[in-house]
Amino acid sequence: MAIESVRKIVSSSPYWPVVRHPVLRKILPGVGLSYIGDGMSTVAITWLALELAPESNKGTWVAAAAVAYILPGALGGILFGRVLSARSGAQLAGWDAVLRATALGLIPVMYVLDALTMGLYIALLAVSSLLHAWGTAGRYTLLTEVLQERHHLAGNAVITIFGEFATVVGPPAAALLIAWGGAATVIAVDAATFALLALTYRLAAPGTAASGTPRDQASRSAGFRAILGDRRLSGLLALTFGYFFLFGPVLVALPVLVSEDLGGSAATLAWYYTAFGVGSVIGGLITGYLRNWLLWPTTIGIVTGFGAALLPMGLGAPTPVVLVSFGVSGLIWAPYAATSTVLFQRSATPEQLPQVLAARGTVMIVSVPLGNMIGGPLSTAIGARQTLLASAVGTILLGAVAAVAVLRRRGRSAV
Incomplete structure (x- = not known):
């Protein structure tokens, strides 16, 4: 039984x-x-x-x-x-x-x-x-x-x-x-x-x-042209770039915060990454059960929720609280790749899909390193904790801007 x-x-x-x-x-x-x-x-x-x-x-x-x-x-x-x-x-x-x-x-x-x-x-x-x-x-x-x-x-x-x-x-x-x-x-x-x-x-x-065949493709930039020609895809690509770019400074500022501001060791930093990783695995397991959720609101909600989960790190919360919140941020982070990819899969034609997904992958590859490059000077200029706070607030604002853009687009389509 x-x-x-x-x-x-x-x-x-x-x-x-x-x-x-x-x-x-x-x-x-x-x-x-x-x-x-x-x-x-x-x-x-x-x-x-x-x-x-x-x-x-x-x-x-x-x-x-x-x-x-x-x-x-x-x-x-x-x-x-x-x-x-x-x-x-x-x-x-x-x-x-x-x-x-x-x-x-x-x-x-x-x-x-x-x-x-x-x-x-x-x-x-x-x-x-x-x-x-x-x-x-x-x-x-x-x-x-x-x-x-x-x-x-x-x-x-x-x-x-x-x-x-x-x-x-x-x-x-x-x-x-x-x-x-x-x-x-x-x-x-x-x-x-x-x-x-x-x-x-x-x-x-x-x-x-x-x-198709290779000669059917007009240029090496076919994927980017397909995205720029579709307002939904271009908006989604901009959201994806911003989301990963704003995460870049976190990867730079967190080790600085742990070592200099919190006086922690490499083991302490490992606990943060472990908490994030465990949360991400759980978030990935949950993702499949979101199949009946509306994907655009869910994807934008993930961005906003991730920024909110980072706030305790930037606001100087106690270490146990920050560890838990970082684990929660990992849980929220994980579904984004799957939900945003579904939106690309459903918005692009079968002929365009490989190019569109490759263009998306190209943007994702460069976005986090660019964020890393900003995170170093920013941590030096304003401090690690303030950099984490800026990333959190920036991510929340990114989600809010995306939500407004989607609502405006739906309002125009209803007229």
Whole structure:
């Protein structure tokens, strides 16, 4: 009786049609492993950079390695539009996995051969990330291709859950593996997860027909042009950029606040990130159950709620309160990727979707680093706590502006 009850609960879950889909149930384990591998590499990449960099300017080289693993994806999102925009979701995601497996796999090989210079290391990291925007677009395009529309939110949420779970388990796993075999070993494991993912896409994904041919695409910027030509999509892209940009200073100001203002240690900072990560995993699990909510109000509400949850950090609340509020902010943060992606999926035509999602990915890639760049000088000028308060208030105002814009648009359409 109890087993039957559990079975009914599981089968009624919004995630059941996703994880039981004949294609996705073969692909999702590989996607999850690759996310964990990337979660481990967030630690290993900077750690190996510290090992390779000269003593005189380690900080500069570490920053260069971190940037090389992220920003070239934005460049690739624009440069390869003419070639990749008409490909199927499985092709886009699979090619990204192949490139990542190859470029990252060369790092430990060259390290073992004692031929890994700092310049070569940064070049390989940059190459590995070139198709990142298209790989992300491919994952979400594949979900659109194989799932019915009512399951898109749950499918997107599964990807979010993988990503957030990786931020919780990846770094500690990397620390253990670095202690055993070094940072290059962690990157080798990450490369292996992408090789497995590439093989999975090749063998398990359907031969989904592409939406056109490369010569059908007028330019490399087709995705951006499609977004700018649609007021809903351009507004959603602006909201997404602002949301992630305003989160950037938080990642810079929080360590400063913990170390200088609160007198905490690295362990204290880890507790903050753990609270956020646990909240994000829970938020990701909840996302699938929002399928009957109106997506525009929900997405805007997430932005506003996230800003409100950050307020205690900027207002000087006691540490236990701030820890809880940061965990709540993670819970609110997580559904945004899934709900906003559904809005893109429903607003773009099937022919436009890969380009539109790649353009969105390009913007997301650059938005947080730009926020990081603002966060450093701002923390120095006005203080870490005030920077966190500014991010919180700015995010609330962003949500309010978006809500007004949506209400005005609906008012005009009703006239």
